Amino acid sequence: MKKTLLIKILPFVIVGLIVTIIAAMYFTKPEARKRPQFEQAVIVEVQTIEPKPFQVYIDSFGNIEAKTSGNLVAQASGIITSVSEKMESGRSFKKGDLLATIDDKDYRIEVTIARAELANAKLSLQQEEALAEQAIRDWQKINPNKKASSLVLRKPQIASAKAKLDAAQARLEKAELALERTNIIAPYDGKVISKLSDLGQLVNQNTAIASIFSTSNLEIRLPIPTSKVEFLPSFNQDSKVELVADFGTFSKSWPATLDRSDSIIDQTSRQWFVTAIIDGSILENEPLLKVGQFVNARIFGVSLDQAIVIPSKYIYDDGQVYLYRDGKLARQKIETQWQGGDLSLIKSGVAAGDQLITTPLRFVADGASLQIKGQAAAKKWQGKPGNAQTKKKKATNGDSK
Numbered sequence: 001m002k003k004t005l006l007i008k009i010l011p012f013v014i015v016g017l018i019v020t021i022i023a024a025m026y027f028t029k030p031e032a033r034k035r036p037q038f039e040q041a042v043i044v045e046v047q048t049i050e051p052k053p054f055q056v057y058i059d060s061f062g063n064i065e066a067k068t069s070g071n072l073v074a075q076a077s078g079i080i081t082s083v084s085e086k087m088e089s090g091r092s093f094k095k096g097d098l099l100a101t102i103d104d105k106d107y108r109i110e111v112t113i114a115r116a117e118l119a120n121a122k123l124s125l126q127q128e129e130a131l132a133e134q135a136i137r138d139w140q141k142i143n144p145n146k147k148a149s150s151l152v153l154r155k156p157q158i159a160s161a162k163a164k165l166d167a168a169q170a171r172l173e174k175a176e177l178a179l180e181r182t183n184i185i186a187p188y189d190g191k192v193i194s195k196l197s198d199l200g201q202l203v204n205q206n207t208a209i210a211s212i213f214s215t216s217n218l219e220i221r222l223p224i225p226t227s228k229v230e231f232l233p234s235f236n237q238d239s240k241v242e243l244v245a246d247f248g249t250f251s252k253s254w255p256a257t258l259d260r261s262d263s264i265i266d267q268t269s270r271q272w273f274v275t276a277i278i279d280g281s282i283l284e285n286e287p288l289l290k291v292g293q294f295v296n297a298r299i300f301g302v303s304l305d306q307a308i309v310i311p312s313k314y315i316y317d318d319g320q321v322y323l324y325r326d327g328k329l330a331r332q333k334i335e336t337q338w339q340g341g342d343l344s345l346i347k348s349g350v351a352a353g354d355q356l357i358t359t360p361l362r363f364v365a366d367g368a369s370l371q372i373k374g375q376a377a378a379k380k381w382q383g384k385p386g387n388a389q390t391k392k393k394k395a396t397n398g399d400s401k
Contacts, residue, residue, distance in 0.1 A: 066213030114172035215280035
């Protein structure tokens with residue numbers, strides 16, 4: 001009986017002991033020591049904004065082209081009898097150089113015939129003039145007191161003979177000009193792009209012999225965004241442009257001068273186009289520079305005496321910069337007037353003396369505490385003042401006891 005009663009009571013006893021132990025542990029647990037909380041300042045680097053002289057530049061691009069180019073054409077018909085070595089692609093030539101000749105036999109014959117016609121015309125005129133003199137003498141003998149008519153004096157015949165002489169002279173000049181044109185002469189200093197006709201080929205008048213261009217001046221047409229037109233310099237010899245070509249492992253630059261702007265805006269891109277010129281003599285001394293070559297261009301625009309310019313990488317996507325003000329981060333909206341390469345010209349939003357944060361910050365809230373790198377910063381208490389004062393009083397009372 002007692003054993004059965006003990007078995008029934010035992011579970012309750014065990015549960016009671018467990019509850020008692022848990023309660024004792026709860027009410028006798030040690031009190032956690034509360035530490036004061038401090039706000040951690042973000043360490044940043046800053047740059048003081050200072051206005052300074054700055055020359056605005058405009059980046060563009062384009063292809064180098066010859067200012068004067070076209071086809072060298074035959075002005076006479078016939079078989080090409082000789083071709084100069086200067087007619088090969090890439091060769092240079094000077095104004096007046098003989099580049100090719102066309103068979104001139106037929107043209108020489110025409111010159112001979114024209115000269116004979118001219119001689120006959122001269123003879124006819126001399127005969128008419130002699131007859132006119134004889135007619136005057138005869139008239140004076142027969143009719144000494146009367147005035148002779150123009151027909152009697154053979155003036156119409158003389159005029160006709162003079163006209164025939166002029167025509168014969170013109171035919172000779174035309175025949176000599178045609179003969180002269182059998183020699184194909186270089187019209188200017190230039191280079192050959194490609195040879196289009198060769199030795200033994202029959203060509204007609206206006207047949208292209210070669211494609212050539214002048215080396216007196218080269219030019220490059222450059223697009224300019226409308227937003228940067230105000231920074232263009234005046235068009236004169238002092239308007240400098242730098243052209244840069246990339247050759248893979250290295251790049252090469254050449255000087256140019258801004259010459260003119262187009263008379264209309266491009267209707268497709270809505271951009272301005274300006275043209276820079278290059279002295280063509282550079283082709284002889286610089287083998288890397290070629291007509292048709294793509295280059296990047298930097299146009300040196302207006303110069304500003306006092307400009308606020310900052311690196312573009314410090315401007316965030318929302319058009320803001322981060323400033324250091326009294327130990328706090330300040331997000332500042334700015335307006336840019338010009339951007340080029342890695343620099344931006346600031347129109348408004350910041351002023352001289354502002355401290356621009358140059359440390360990359362992405363997830364720092366406006367007003368966050370900052371510390372300039374290399375400077376000490378005071379920690380700020382973030383706990384509850386009442387609790388701190390109570391603990392301080394308790395400590396004081398304990399010491400007095």
